[in-house]
Amino acid sequence: MRALIASLMTPQKSEIEKIHSTLQEIKTCNNSIEKALSSLTAQYEELQMNFKQFEVQAKKDRDCIATLEDRIEDLQRASRKTNLELKNVPKLTKETKEDLIEMTVNLSKVIDCKIEKNDITDIYRVQNKRSKVNNSSIVVELASTIKKTDFLKQVKAFNIRHKEKICAKHLGYKKEEYMPVFVSEQLTAKAARLHFLARDLAKSKKFKYCWTAYGRVYIRRDENSPIIPIKAESQVNNLMQSS
Structure with a gap:
C-alpha cells in the first residue's frame, strides 16, 4: 500500500518541484524588474532635477540678455539724443557734406529755427542696401538736445500752419515737382x-x-x-x- 502511495506521490512531487522552480524564477525576474524600475526612477528623478536646474539657468540667462539689451538700447538712445533724421530727401549728383549742411541750414530758415554750420557736429546720408534708392535718410547730429527739440517743434508748427508741408524745395531744391520731406528724431x-x-x-x-x-x-x-x-x-x- 505504501509502495502504491509512494508511486502516486512521485509524479506530484515532481510537478510541485517544477512549480517551485518556476516560482523562484518568477521571483528572481520580479526582483530584477524592481531593481530596473528603481534604477529608472532614480534616473528620471535625476533628469527632472537637471531639467529644473536648466530651466532656472535658462531664465537667468534670458533675464541677463534682456538686461544687456536694455543697456544697449539706452546707450544707443543716448548716442542719438541730439540727432535729427530727414527722410525722403532726393540725393544730389556727387553729393557732399557741404551740400547736406546747406540743405539743413535752408530748412532751418524756412521753419524759423535758424541753425548755423557750427551747430552741426556731423551730417551724413545713411547708406542704403538697395543701391538704386537715392533718397535714403540724412542724419543730422546737432550740438545740443535743446536745439534738436526746438527744431522738431518748429517743424511741427510749420506743418500745422501751412497747407504745403515741408518738402524738398524748402531744403533748396529747384525742381517744381512736390517731394515731401519728413523730419523726426533719429x-x-x-x-x-x-x-x-x-x-x-x-x-x-x-x-x-x-x-x-x-x-x-x-x-x-x-x-x-x-x-x-x-x-x-x-x-x-x-x-x-x-x-
Whole structure:
C-alpha cells in the first residue's frame, strides 16, 4: 500500500518541484524588474532635477540678455539724443557734406529755427542696401538736445500752419515737382520698429495720438486718457487684442 502511495506521490512531487522552480524564477525576474524600475526612477528623478536646474539657468540667462539689451538700447538712445533724421530727401549728383549742411541750414530758415554750420557736429546720408534708392535718410547730429527739440517743434508748427508741408524745395531744391520731406528724431532700430507698430495700433484702435520723445514711443487715446509708453512688441499685441 505504501509502495502504491509512494508511486502516486512521485509524479506530484515532481510537478510541485517544477512549480517551485518556476516560482523562484518568477521571483528572481520580479526582483530584477524592481531593481530596473528603481534604477529608472532614480534616473528620471535625476533628469527632472537637471531639467529644473536648466530651466532656472535658462531664465537667468534670458533675464541677463534682456538686461544687456536694455543697456544697449539706452546707450544707443543716448548716442542719438541730439540727432535729427530727414527722410525722403532726393540725393544730389556727387553729393557732399557741404551740400547736406546747406540743405539743413535752408530748412532751418524756412521753419524759423535758424541753425548755423557750427551747430552741426556731423551730417551724413545713411547708406542704403538697395543701391538704386537715392533718397535714403540724412542724419543730422546737432550740438545740443535743446536745439534738436526746438527744431522738431518748429517743424511741427510749420506743418500745422501751412497747407504745403515741408518738402524738398524748402531744403533748396529747384525742381517744381512736390517731394515731401519728413523730419523726426533719429530712433534706434528697436524704437523705430515700436513706432511703426504703435502707429498701426493707433490707426486700428483709434488712438488719437502716437508720437516719439527723446527716443521713446508713446500713444494716447484722447486728451483725457493717460499717456502709454510703448516698451515692447508684446505690449502692442496685448493692446491690439484688448482695446
